[in-house]
């Protein structure tokens with residue numbers, strides 16, 4: 001038996017860091033939504049008791065470091081499943097980009113194995129399993145648009161923002177999420193983006209207000225470490241994107257664009273700066 005799952009990328013429309021916790025994580029307030037750029041997973045049941053990961057991408061781990069492997073092992077152990085699975089990952093989301101590609105693969109694995117092995121685990125429980133794998137995994141389990149608090153695992157679903165184009169550009173640099181959080185000083189953040197203002201803009205279907213409310217306090221850290229991310233932001237603004245922000249810990253920069261007629265110009269202009277550029281739709 002085979003199952004297929006799509007694992008979409010997320011962007012953070014706003015991301016605020018409130019404090020550092022005793023466990024080393026940070027209390028955050030984020031509004032996240034999914035975009036139509038997705039990895040594809042093929043999950044094939046194995047009679048023997050093993051987990052095999054394969055991928056066309058030569059640049060991700062295929063052993064127990066892979067988040068899809070970890071998700072499969074977690075669900076298998078927790079529900080005492082004796083059969084195995086071969087998971088093929090068709091990677092399309094850039095890796096270590098601030099787009100939660102690995103987290104979304106883990107979440108898609110939880111959803112896919114829940115079906116393949118007929119476990120009937122409710123969504124809430126799948127999210128709790130996801131939280132054991134990473135802070136962004138619970139959101140990726142259900143997707144949509146949500147306000148995320150705690151370390152990112154406490155979710156309140158909200159309405160999706162008005163449909164638009166999302167142009168994504170990933171410069172060829174590596175950013176470590178742990179390092180970026182490690183450099184944030186929560187009590188000296190000058191301007192905090194507002195979750196309630198963003199939520200109100202979304203609920204009013206006010207695209208201009210969504211663009212005006214974009215904000216990510218991790219930008220200060222990543223932009224200082226990598227000035228090319230700042231340059232990319234400026235280029236996207238100049239090319240005419242309506243709202244521009246770095247996603248998560250970076251380095252991907254996204255631009256929200258309402259008019260299709262502007263997308264080709266922004267896309268082509270950015271290709272002069274970096275190879276990895278995508279023009280996709282927001283997902284409602």
Ligand SMILES: C[C@@](CO)(OP(=O)(O)O)[C@H](O)COP(=O)(O)OP(=O)(O)OC[C@H]1O[C@@H](n2ccc(N)nc2=O)[C@H](O)[C@@H]1O
Nearest residue numbers: 024025026098099100134135136151177178181248249250
């Ligand atoms: C920044 C965000 C925004 O959505 O996304 P990415 O840039 O990774 O896509 C997330 O908060 C990333 O979530 P995720 O990538 O799942 O992080 P985890 O694996 O849980 O944690 C990686 C490391 O980041 C730090 N971390 C993560 C989340 C959090 N609320 N506080 C933290 O301090 C911790 O040092 C942790 O060891």
Ligand SMILES: Nc1ncnc2c1ncn2[C@@H]1O[C@H](COP(=O)(O)OP(=O)(O)O)[C@@H](O)[C@H]1O
Nearest residue numbers: 065066067095096097098099100101102103105
């Ligand atoms: N299925 C996977 N897809 C992508 N990266 C993975 C996966 N499993 C583990 N990783 C590792 O996780 C790290 C973060 O990858 P990713 O989830 O793409 O980053 P981000 O959360 O910044 O978007 C990378 O260093 C990568 O090697």
